[in-house]
Amino acid sequence: MSAPAPRLALVGIRRQYGPVIALDAASLTVQRGEVHALLGENGAGKSTMMKIVFGLEQPDAGTIHIDGDSAHIRSPRHAMRQGISMVQQHFALVDALTVAENVALGGTARLDLDATRAHIRELSAASGLPIDPDARVRDLTVGAQQRLEIIKALSRDTTILILDEPTAVLAPQEARELLTWMRRFATNGGTVILVAHKLREVLSVADRITVLRKGRTVFTGHARDTTESSLADAMLGGPDMSSADARVIGATRAHSRQAGHSSSSAKTRDVLVLTGVGVDDAQGVQRLRDVNVTVRAGEIVGVAAVEGAGQQELLRVMAGRTTPTRGTATLPSDVGFAPEDRHRDAIVLDATITENVALKGAGRRHGIIPWSALRDATRTLMRLRDVRAGDAQAAVRTLSGGNQQKLVLGRELSGSPEALVVESPTRGLDIRATADVHAALRAARDQGTAVIVYSSDLDEVLALADRVIVVAEGHVREVAADRDTVGRAMLAPADR
Amino acid sequence: MSSPALADFLDASVRSATPLLLAALGETVAERSGVINVGIEGTIIAGCLAGLVAATVVGPNAALLAAGIAGIGIALIFVVVAIGLAADQIITGTAITMLGLGLTSTLYRVIYGDGGAALSAPTLSVIGIPLLQDIPVVGRALFRQPLPTYLAELMVPAIWYWLHRTQSGLAIRATGENPGASLASGISTRRVQTTAVLFGGMCGGLAGGTLVLAQVGTFTEGMSAGRGFVAIAIVALGRWHPVGVAMAALVFGMASALQFLFQALNLNLPYQIFLALPYLLTLLALALTRGVYRAPAALGARKAVRG
Numbered sequence: 001m002s003a004p005a006p007r008l009a010l011v012g013i014r015r016q017y018g019p020v021i022a023l024d025a026a027s028l029t030v031q032r033g034e035v036h037a038l039l040g041e042n043g044a045g046k047s048t049m050m051k052i053v054f055g056l057e058q059p060d061a062g063t064i065h066i067d068g069d070s071a072h073i074r075s076p077r078h079a080m081r082q083g084i085s086m087v088q089q090h091f092a093l094v095d096a097l098t099v100a101e102n103v104a105l106g107g108t109a110r111l112d113l114d115a116t117r118a119h120i121r122e123l124s125a126a127s128g129l130p131i132d133p134d135a136r137v138r139d140l141t142v143g144a145q146q147r148l149e150i151i152k153a154l155s156r157d158t159t160i161l162i163l164d165e166p167t168a169v170l171a172p173q174e175a176r177e178l179l180t181w182m183r184r185f186a187t188n189g190g191t192v193i194l195v196a197h198k199l200r201e202v203l204s205v206a207d208r209i210t211v212l213r214k215g216r217t218v219f220t221g222h223a224r225d226t227t228e229s230s231l232a233d234a235m236l237g238g239p240d241m242s243s244a245d246a247r248v249i250g251a252t253r254a255h256s257r258q259a260g261h262s263s264s265s266a267k268t269r270d271v272l273v274l275t276g277v278g279v280d281d282a283q284g285v286q287r288l289r290d291v292n293v294t295v296r297a298g299e300i301v302g303v304a305a306v307e308g309a310g311q312q313e314l315l316r317v318m319a320g321r322t323t324p325t326r327g328t329a330t331l332p333s334d335v336g337f338a339p340e341d342r343h344r345d346a347i348v349l350d351a352t353i354t355e356n357v358a359l360k361g362a363g364r365r366h367g368i369i370p371w372s373a374l375r376d377a378t379r380t381l382m383r384l385r386d387v388r389a390g391d392a393q394a395a396v397r398t399l400s401g402g403n404q405q406k407l408v409l410g411r412e413l414s415g416s417p418e419a420l421v422v423e424s425p426t427r428g429l430d431i432r433a434t435a436d437v438h439a440a441l442r443a444a445r446d447q448g449t450a451v452i453v454y455s456s457d458l459d460e461v462l463a464l465a466d467r468v469i470v471v472a473e474g475h476v477r478e479v480a481a482d483r484d485t486v487g488r489a490m491l492a493p494a495d496r
Numbered sequence: 497m498s499s500p501a502l503a504d505f506l507d508a509s510v511r512s513a514t515p516l517l518l519a520a521l522g523e524t525v526a527e528r529s530g531v532i533n534v535g536i537e538g539t540i541i542a543g544c545l546a547g548l549v550a551a552t553v554v555g556p557n558a559a560l561l562a563a564g565i566a567g568i569g570i571a572l573i574f575v576v577v578a579i580g581l582a583a584d585q586i587i588t589g590t591a592i593t594m595l596g597l598g599l600t601s602t603l604y605r606v607i608y609g610d611g612g613a614a615l616s617a618p619t620l621s622v623i624g625i626p627l628l629q630d631i632p633v634v635g636r637a638l639f640r641q642p643l644p645t646y647l648a649e650l651m652v653p654a655i656w657y658w659l660h661r662t663q664s665g666l667a668i669r670a671t672g673e674n675p676g677a678s679l680a681s682g683i684s685t686r687r688v689q690t691t692a693v694l695f696g697g698m699c700g701g702l703a704g705g706t707l708v709l710a711q712v713g714t715f716t717e718g719m720s721a722g723r724g725f726v727a728i729a730i731v732a733l734g735r736w737h738p739v740g741v742a743m744a745a746l747v748f749g750m751a752s753a754l755q756f757l758f759q760a761l762n763l764n765l766p767y768q769i770f771l772a773l774p775y776l777l778t779l780l781a782l783a784l785t786r787g788v789y790r791a792p793a794a795l796g797a798r799k800a801v802r803g
Contacts, residue, residue: 077682092680096673096793097666104663105670106681111663 005068007032007191008053008084008160013062015048022048023059024215028193030160030208035182035192037202037223040212041235041487042307042456046195049212050162053193054086055079085153086162089169089308091145095138099131099148103155123154128181142283143174150181160191167201168308171285179205197306198473199228199491213237228492236487269297271450272318272335272419276327279313287313289474291327295419295450300441302465303454304486310474311454312423318452319421332419336412336449338405340423346408349397353389353407354378356396360411377414385410386436402433409440419450426460438464458487499633505750505757506637510645511711513749515540515703517648519727520734520741521655522699527731528659529692530672530685530794534589535574536700537724538596539567543704545600548715549607551617551708560620560644560705567701568694570596575690585796593724601717620644620710644706651699655738668692672792700724729778736791748774 008030015023023045030036040046051057053064055073064071066082073079079086093102100116117133124131129147137145146166153161163182167175182192182205196202202209203223211219211234219234272295279288287310295301295318305311316322317329319337339345347356357378358369378392387407389399396404405425412420422441426434441464445451455461461468468481470489479489519536526533546566550559570592578588608615620642628639659665667688670678675685703723708715726748734741751774755767 076680080682092674092677094670094674094677097670101666101670104666105678106667106683107663109663111661111666113661 004032005065006030007067008193009065009068010049010053011063011065013049013052013059013064015045015052015057015059021215023052023212025217026062026212026215027217027220028210029220030191030193032191033186033189034207035186035194035205037194037196037206037209038212039196039199039202039209039231039235041458044212044235045215046212047164050086050164050193050195053079053160054084054162080156080158083157083159084162085156085158085160087146087149087153087164087166089164091149093137093145093148095136097137098133099135099137099140099151100133102137102148103133103152119155120151123151127151127154128184142169142285143171146170146174146178158190160193161185162193162195164195165197165308166194167196167198169285175201197309197491199231202231203228211235229488232488232491235491236484270294271297271332272452273330274317274324274327275330277317277324277329278326279310279317279322280325281313287474288317288324288471288476291317291476293318293469293476295452297418297450298445298448299466300445300451300453300464302461302468302481303452303471304458304461304468304490305454305471306490307456309471309490310476311471314471314476315421315423315452315454318419332417332450334415334417334419336409336417336420338408338412338420338422338425340427342401342404342408347396347404350395352393352395353382353387353399354392356407357381357411357414360414381410381414382407385440400433402429402436405429405433405437406440409437413440413444413449416447417449419452420444421452423454424456425453426455426457458483458490462486501757501760503633503636505753506634507640508753508756509746509749510637510641511749512752513745514641514645514648514710515706515723516727516730516748517742517745518644518651518706519700519703519723520730520745521648521651521738522696522703523727523731524734524736524738524741525655525659525668525699526689526692526696527795528672528736528792529668529689530675530792530797531578531689531693532585532589532728532796533571533574533578533592533693533696534586534725534728535570535592535596536589536696536727537593537720537722539570539592539697539700540704540707540720540724541596541600541718542566542570543701544708544715544719545604545704546701547705547708548615548617551619552615556618556620556709557643559617559709560702563705563709564698564701567697567699567704569697571694571697571700574697575693579686579689579693597718597720600715604715604717615715616713617708617715619713642706642710644702644710647702649742652738652742659738664688664691669792672794675794675797700727703727726774729775732791733778747777 006029010026010028013023013026026045026049028038028049038046038049048057052059053073055075055078064073071082094105100113100120103120104111104113104116120131120133129150131144131147131151137148140148166178170178179201182194186192194202194206206223209221209223209226209231210217211231213235274291274293277288277291278286281287291314303311303314313322317324320331320335321337343349348359354375358374375392382389382392385406387403387410389403396407399407425437425441429437441451441453453461453464462481462483465481467478468486469476469478470486472490472492479485519540523533523536543563543566547559547563550562574588574592577583578585622640622642625639629635659669667678667683671683671685671688678685704720707719712719730741730744730748734744751770754770758765758770759767
């Protein structure tokens with residue numbers, strides 16, 4: 001008898017966003033009754049692949065097979081009809097409604113909340129995921145919200161469950177319980193696709209593992225045949241940086257090292273010191289634990305981390321935007337901050353360039369705004385930072401992403417702050433603008449500013465940094481600035 | 497206060513409250529779906545004119561229906577612009593109020609000539625419920641009213657049941673709170689909001705019809721007199737809940753009735769004070785109960801999500 005067709009198979013999947021190829025000839029084969037882990041660095045294409053399976057995105061090329069039959073998944077609704085559900089990192093729950101109402105949402109049968117409650121209790125008992133059907137979602141912990149998402153999926157007769165970084169938001173105990181549940185769900189004939197970063201976790205639960213690197217499937221095999229080290233090798237690959245931006249970064253990297261050495265010897269004053277810093281989130285989960293970091297004048301400290309490891313909190317503590325729950329943060333009075341989400345956190349798109357420049361420190365000033373002086377200062381800033389726009393009175397919306405970012409950096413650097421915190425500074429920028437932003441950061445460093453840079457692109461961190469610190473599961477440590485060491489440190493905290 | 501005077505006062509309160517309650521209940525449903533329709537004033541005035549015109553042709557009962565349909569027609573414009581094209585809801589609603597007021601004045605003159613002869617339409621008769629209407633003090637206010645009052649009162653539990661006990665009501669509440677999550681659950685948020693706004697339009701039209709057919713008996717330009725905006729305040733005061741809205745509408749009804757009462761009693765107070773009272777109450781209630789109950793989280797969100 002021939003082997004049964006795989007539960008789900010993706011073959012030769014390609015997905016392109018403009019010039020960026022997110023997936024290229026990627027494949028994935030998942031059997032019934034297994035926990036299948038999908039691994040890869042940030043930007044390797046994991047999320048894109050899962051969005052395709054759940055019908056949120058359509059592939060440009062390639063085929064999907066469910067139980068051996070060719071399938072075209074048009075929408076989440078369509079995916080759910082075929083037994084596929086996905087628990088996304090950002091939960092799709094309605095806060096103001098109860099657990100039972102959330103489960104009933106989108107159903108087609110007559111609304112019968114008593115029956116829904118009974119059904120939830122049944123599912124809850126059978127799956128070992130405790131949840132109170134009458135609780136309001138806004139009163140639930142993150143862990144309970146996740147259990148609700150899973151119960152919601154189960155109530156729709158889900159047989160393929162996609163979990164995207166499910167343990168990232170959970171406390172360790174909750175994470176262990178979730179892994180145990182996954183195992184049992186698979187043993188009972190369900191199929192789990194687990195998108196994850198933490199190798200130890202993956203090895204403890206997965207039957208088989210697929211690794212994506214730069215949009216391609218580079219490894220598929222049984223978990224028992226792999227080790228943390230071999231998986232890290234597969235994820236990070238060799239030094240095969242062939243893409244155009246890698247060449248640009250490679251070229252500027254040499255320059256960085258030279259400049260770094262010449263300046264770091266001159267200025268070694270401690271500018272920014274964190275001692276025993278811990279940060280808890282609203283749910284009381286520890287996002288940062290006992291962080292000790294010192295950043296000196298005239299150096300660029302690169303921050304490397306996988307998503308949700310605590311780097312967001314770290315950067316906001318360093319920028320003075322978040323007060324640590326524990327420990328002390330000694331910051332200079334003037335810290336520039338260029339956050340990752342420019343449009344949300346850094347600029348007002350429909351205001352003019354001058355008005356955006358005027359925003360810096362606006363909360364501390366009083367009286368009448370000296371607009372003409374500000375316009376002159378803005379023109380100088382634009383010239384200095386090479387911000388290309390019609391005029392200082394142009395709306396920021398009309399600027400390209402690169403010019404917007406140069407404007408933000410220029411504004412944050414005006415008045416020569418002692419420290420500058422930068423988060424994913426070149427996200428969405430082209431090669432030219434990327435090089436300009438990198439040059440601006442190095443120039444700031446050379447003038448004695450303490451610069452902290454986080455990027456989800458490890459190569460960018462390595463290209464810019466004089467020293468590298470890694471955030472992993474809330475722990476921070478300094479490591480040697482080579483790709484392999486940093487890559488491994490990102491995937492596993494040192495002491496556990 | 498003598499008991500006949502009190503009975504008069506209660507009767508006047510309920511009468512004044514009826515169109516407010518109808519409009520506010522409709523607006524409640526729209527707002528629970530995440531849409532704030534400040535064009536409700538426009539749907540009321542459309543209901544007024546449609547009610548008058550239809551009453552002269554088909555009689556007052558069918559005219560009430562025509563008023564509701566006119567309200568739906570005006571709400572349809574709002575749906576196309578604010579939901580279909582995702583334009584700003586406040587601006588769209590304001591424009592629709594202006595459109596409703598202007599259009600009705602124009603049509604009224606076209607139909608009845610420049611003079612705008614003070615036409616009187618056949619009105620709805622009062623329906624008394626035997627025995628109950630004879631209860632002292634409250635009998636007349638509760639059980640001797642025209643059809644729209646009973647209709648509005650029945651709508652209170654009906655809307656509660658719709659919102660809280662049916663799949664489509666759940667979809668309305670979920671869409672108003674989190675359109676993204678609703679969409680992910682397979683709900684068409686646009687369809688949900690369209691239904692809710694059209695229902696709100698019908699209620700606004702009925703409110704206008706009530707003004708003409710159960711109270712004034714004629715049409716005058718701008719006779720809606722801000723009731724649409726009062727209805728929006730009532731929804732907030734009533735905390736987006738049908739029962740709360742009913743009580744809030746009664747408070748506003750009493751405030752209007754007070755001015756008649758005080759005029760009758762020859763008290764030397766400017767009646768405008770009593771007109772302002774309910775609004776002060778609204779502001780106070782909004783400020784004091786902040787956080788306890790709240791508006792739908794995605795209320796007024798532009799371009800919530802495509803769906």
